Amino acid sequence: MAPRMNRGGNAIGPSGSCQCNKALAQYANRRISADLARRGFLIGMGASMLSAVLPEFGKAQQPGAAAPAQPTTFTNFRLFDGKSGALQDGMYLVVDGNRISQLHRGAPDFSSGAAGAAAGRVIDCGGRVMMPGLIDMHWHALLAALPVATILQSDFSFVYLAAGAEAQRTLLRGFTTVRDVGGPAFALKQAIDAGMLSGPRIYPSGAMITTTGGHGDFRLLTDVPRTSAQISEIERTGAAAIADTADEVRLRVREQFMQGATQIKLVGCGGVSTPRSPLDMLTFTEAQLRAAVETASDWGTYVLVHAYTPESVKRSVGAGVPCIEHGHLMDDRTAEVMAKNGTWLSTQPFTSEEDVAPMAPSSHERFLEVTAGTDNMYKLARKHGLKVAFGTDLIFSQTLATRQGTMLGHIARWYSSADALRMATGINGQLLALAGKRNPYPHKLGVLEEGAYADLLIVAGDPLQDLSLLANPDQNLLMVMKDGRVFKDALKA
Structure with missing residues (x-):
């Protein structure tokens, strides 16, 4: 038996x-x-047990990364610091451990040790541009590399293995940090942080919390009606969590925090990929959304809500939600309400069918509706001075995932290249910081300044003049450093 x-x-x-x-x-x-898809706290417990056996487990070196045994000094570069709109010349930068210890004008004085790197490595960047590592605020680490049919039908261990491979590719595209906005990414984050895999820093949201029939409810109709003791397969994997009352919302939110969520994602309206959720439907009531906001606040962090339509955005803002995800179908009044409340718009520059994987006809129609609203959304965001973050939401295709840099280039249709780069670095870093007490990376991200994490790129060419350089990272990213460790170094060549 x-x-x-x-x-x-x-x-x-x-x-x-x-x-x-x-x-x-x-x-x-x-x-x-x-089954690697189970709850992150089980994996954390296993890691703790292994740490008791092998004390050096948590100090493992990341694959392919050069360990920063000594400080590293960068010279002869043009600096984009993630904050200003122009390049700065005549600087030197010192990385000590996983942070930037010095950033000054002039030349380092090695003889006096003023640069802190007299015995360390010195890298001459050859006059190239140095910039912060990129940040993607809408990423699904477990959904990026595989078709949806494979994800739904495969052993979830395979999904995790594919996600690990994609994490390494994501990092080499220059994205040193991602905010995962739906999926059981806790184990992947832990493996990357422990040095078992190479990949970006992950801010995990855990399961998307939705209602019955809402976006993310991929249950078969044979799973309906739902009973209080029934857990569907999609919920069992940790990809989604269904809640239909305020008390259930609080429960599901707390479950994600128990596993290590840094922020919470709720679904406020229908979506593109879920087969039975029209875009115009509404899910949670304002009171239910407020229950999530209050619970997240109790944990010292925040809630983001998937919302395309004016009704879903305004309901979320009314509940105190500080970050709207998508917003492509908003109207002028909605943008005005967001601006008045200081609400973040974290969105994606969908412009054509090249930005999406093949999908069913009904989903394709919804995607075209979203794409048709992109231009108006960004124009309204500029008109009302909204705080806009950059993300990609590239899912269900390994080929599509390579377009992260291409998606960033789309932003140049509405903003300057400098503004687009600030959006994908320093501005995104500000939004990450809303995680507050749940922030696993408490130092600054997205900027190059003293005390910030040493996440940086060396670029062949000037991305402030030509954003398309970042769409070809294999050729144009000469160095990728994350956490003070070098994962790619083509400067030698």
Whole structure:
């Protein structure tokens, strides 16, 4: 008879007790064969157990990264710091550990040790542009590289393996940080932070919290009606969580925080990819949205809401939501309300069918409706001075995922190249900081200044003049450094 399995995918004995063995070999074997999609706190518990056996586990070197044993001094570069609108010349920058220790004008004085790098590595950038690592505020780490049919039908362990490979590619495209806005990315984040995989910093939201029939409810009709004790497969993977009352919202929000969420994502209206959720539908009531906002505030962080339509955006703003995701169908009055309340607009520059993976006809129609609203949305954002963040929302295609830099180039239709770069670096970093007490990376991101994390790129060419350079990272990104570690160095060549 096959052994009974618990919800974590581990065998349990007749009494229900876990048949754990603390021996390292058995632990590793169990972790490899386990369902990686289960809750992040289980994986965190496993990592803690392994740390007790191997104290150096949490200090593992990231694959392909040069360990910063000594300070590194960069010279002869043109600086885009993520804040100003022009390049600065005649600077030198010192990385010590995982942060920027010095950024000054002039030349470093190695003889006196003033640069702090007399015995460290010195990198001559050859007059090229140095800029902060890019930040994608709307990323789905587990959905980016695989078709939706594969994700829904495969063992979720395969989905995790594909996500790990895509994380490395994401980093080499110059995106050193992402905000994951839906999916069980906790284990992937932990593996990257521990140095087991290379990839960007991840701010995980955990499961998208939606209502019955809302965007993200991919249940089969055979799963309806739902009972209080019933958990669908999509919920079991941690990709979505269904809540239909204010109390259920509070519960689902707390579950995501229990697993390590840095912020919470709720669904406020219909979506493109979910088969039975028209864009104009509304999901949570204002009171239910406010329940999530209050619970997130209790945890010291914030809520973002998926909302395309004026009605869904205004309902979210009325509930105190500080960040609207998408907003493509907003009208002038909606933008005015957002500006009055200081609400962030985190959105994506969808311009054509090249920005989306193949989809069903009904979803395709909805995507065209969203795309048709993009131009008006950005014009309204500029008119009302909204705080605008940049993200891509590229899902269900490994080929499509490579267009992160191309999507950034689309922003030049409404903003200057300098404004677009600020949006994808320093401005996005400001939005990340709303995570407050749940922020796992407390130092500054998206800027190059003393004390900030050492996430930087060396670019062949001037992206302030030509944003399309970032659409070809293989050729134009000569160095990628994240957390003070070099993951790509083509300067030598």
